Amino acid sequence: MTGMTRRGALLAGAALAAPALAPRLAGAQSAYPNRPISMIIPFAAGGPTDVVARLCAEVMGRELGQTIVVENVGGAGGTLGAQRVAQARPDGYTILCHHIGMGTTPSLYRRLAYDAVNGFETIGLITEVPMTIIAKKDFPATNLAELVRVLKERGHGVNLANAGVGAASHICGLLFQSAIQTQLTTVPYRGTAPAMTDLMGGTVDVMCDQTTNTTQAIQAGSVKAFAVTTGTRNAALPNLPTAAEAGLPGFEVSVWHGLYAPKGTDAAITNRLSKALQTALADERLKARFAELGTAPVPPEQATPEFHRRYWQADIAKWRPIIQAAGQYAD
Numbered sequence: 157m158t159g160m161t162r163r164g165a166l167l168a169g170a171a172l173a174a175p176a177l178a179p180r181l182a183g184a185q186s187a188y189p190n191r192p193i194s195m196i197i198p199f200a201a202g203g204p205t206d207v208v209a210r211l212c213a214e215v216m217g218r219e220l221g222q223t224i225v226v227e228n229v230g231g232a233g234g235t236l237g238a239q240r241v242a243q244a245r246p247d248g249y250t251i252l253c254h255h256i257g258m259g260t261t262p263s264l265y266r267r268l269a270y271d272a273v274n275g276f277e278t279i280g281l282i283t284e285v286p287m288t289i290i291a292k293k294d295f296p297a298t299n300l301a302e303l304v305r306v307l308k309e310r311g312h313g314v315n316l317a318n319a320g321v322g323a324a325s326h327i328c329g330l331l332f333q334s335a336i337q338t339q340l341t342t343v344p345y346r347g348t349a350p351a352m353t354d355l356m357g358g359t360v361d362v363m364c365d366q367t368t369n370t371t372q373a374i375q376a377g378s379v380k381a382f383a384v385t386t387g388t389r390n391a392a393l394p395n396l397p398t399a400a401e402a403g404l405p406g407f408e409v410s411v412w413h414g415l416y417a418p419k420g421t422d423a424a425i426t427n428r429l430s431k432a433l434q435t436a437l438a439d440e441r442l443k444a445r446f447a448e449l450g451t452a453p454v455p456p457e458q459a460t461p462e463f464h465r466r467y468w469q470a471d472i473a474k475w476r477p478i479i480q481a482a483g484q485y486a487d
Contacts, residue, residue, distance in 0.1 A: 200319075257327075264322055278415075285451045427461065
């Protein structure tokens, strides 16, 4: 065989082998994840959603074999961070951890730069956190009934703090004012941490916020607690009555958290992230830390894209008439 013939045979063999090698090469190049993942938190560092997200990110990163870098992109009631993710490449390397605001934003904001309903793929729910009704430690009330009486007497003379328009504490505050049929003076902050600091310092009077943020302050006696906003008492705060037990029946609010990817992200990627999330929520250290914060992971079947999607859409439908009736919008 001549040199030219031998070369031709080798090229022909290589050409025949190429199609067989191509799928393996493509699979190796598209293996997910092969670089760090950014998890966007649309609120300030140190807040309830930030705490939940960082606990999940640490364990999920180990399961995925890649670092999950948490980035706080706060502002505009969580919509700036959500917009960042909605407009990111749908490749699984930019994901969002958000709370109940994903259910309220479509009604609370009438003009947004992204599609708040159809701009995301769901990954799975994380946890459902109770809220607590709290006040500065020297507020002149010893139980919820007395608190409500004082609030009705003073009305706008009472400052109701929240972590910003669209935050869980803002939504809970709206419902609380509606439940007691009294308008207070709302004081929005740029995040939960500064709001809690001022509440503990006595600068503002009352607040409604998640147990993930209030439990330690309640246990330390830094704030006065009146009720938990779920149908049953919280294990981390067993002596704190439910709102119904304390005289405000029907007032139940909890804050759910979930993970999202940009619309168009491949199902194989969202399912991979969902499996990592389920592994994280089964981690004993994470569960113990959640318990200290007054919450617990959702069951595995709820940490799936399918369940999360149904739950989210139902929540949007639930909040729309409530927000429209209140007539208070964020834009």
